[in-house]
Amino acid sequence: MTLSFTRTLLSAAITGAFALTTLGAAADLSSRYTDDDGDMVADVPSDESQWVDPDTLVFAYTPVEDPAVYAEVWADFLEHLSEATGKEVQFFPVQSNAAQQEALRAGRLHIAGFNTGGVPVAVNCGGFRPFAMMAADDGSFGYEMEIITYPDSGIASVEDLQGRQLAFTSETSNSGFRAPSALLRSEYGMEAGEDFETAFSGSHDNSILGVVNQDYDAAAIANSVAKRMLARGVVNEGDFDVIYTSETFPTTGYGLAHNLKPELAQQIQDAFFSYDWEGTPLAAEFENSGEAQFIPITYADHWSVIRTIADANDVTYDCD
Structure with missing residues (x-):
């Protein structure tokens, strides 16, 4: 894999981007939720009758090409989660971002890892309460958006995309849609x-x-995914070239449905931070992108740049 062009995507440069109306990230919560403490995420219901305490907890990781692979990757962690909560834990192999978001809104999903751009959607429309993110041993975290092409495609720089086809992932994805959309309009017109x-x-x-x-x-892709695919031999060095690399963004956000019983919610959070990664399938998979632990996060702080990108794209939503 060769790097032929690198430029930093600065938040200040993300202006006048695509006008987009979608079920996307936004600054305010749906009217279905309250935020009395001002932390930008849904409050836990004050009425105990609204708390849920399911016999089986459902966990979903952000959609990937082969969910069966990740069911095995997460199996040991979910066993640890089961022991910590005394609950059965089921892996839900979602096929799309929309399916994952709908499962959360419908109350069928209790614990999840949402992709970077999907976190604001889940927060504002589904009452998602993110609390953790993967990081390296030294606490560093994040990934970059890259624009890639195949060798000898005739595309050596972003300008060469003129008249060609660029694939995005989904409209809720940060690196797979929103960041490159803002970049292409603001920096390249x-x-x-x-x-x-x-x-x-x-x-x-x-x-x-x-x-x-x-x-x-x-x-337009997340390079953390590319690194893991290279490490597994799904693709090989030299199969694609990188023509653009962005600034660093936060990775998948892990969190809970807002209405879980508080005692259960605390047990789940404690399980994330007490998990011993050494020698596990989770460690083997994510060490390829430099991740080796879960660290605490807040939506207000860690997703600030993502909200800036959403604002630059004039993203609005209608959750109600």
Whole structure:
């Protein structure tokens, strides 16, 4: 894999981006929820009758090309979670971001890892309460958005996307749609559907494989996913070239449905931070992108840059 072009995407430069109305990130919670403490996430209901304490907890990781692989990756952690809570824990292999968001809103999902751009949607529309993120041993975290192409595609820089096809993942994805949309308009004056054609692959895995197989001319992806696919041998060095690398963004946010019984919610959070990664399938998978522990986060602080990108895209939502 070669790096032929690198530029930093600064929040201050993300202006005048795509006008987009979608079920997306926004600054305010749906009217279904309250935020009396001002932390930008849904409060736990004050009425105990609204708390839920399910016999089986359902966990979903952000959609990937092969959910069965990640069911095995998460199996040991979910066993640890079961022991910590005294509950059965079921892995829910979601096929799309929309399915994951709907499961949360419908009360069928209790614990989840939402992709970076999906976290604000889950927070504002589904009452998601993020509390953790993966990080390296030294506490550093994050990933970059990259635009990739296949070798000899004739695309050596962002400007070469003119008249070609660029694949996104989904409209709720930060690195798979919102960040590159803001970048292409603000820094290059390029409009989707006018200056380049678009496609939506559904996941970063699909976008990467689509470029490698030359189904897409180029794609906007999260490089953390590419690193894991390279480590597993799903793709190889030299299968694609990187023409753009952004600033660092927060990774998948892990959290809870807002209406879980507080005692149960605390047990779940404690389980994340007490998990011993050493020698586990989780460690083997995520060490490929440099992650080795869960660290505490707040939505207000860690997702500030993501909200800036959403604002630059004029993203609104209608959750009610």
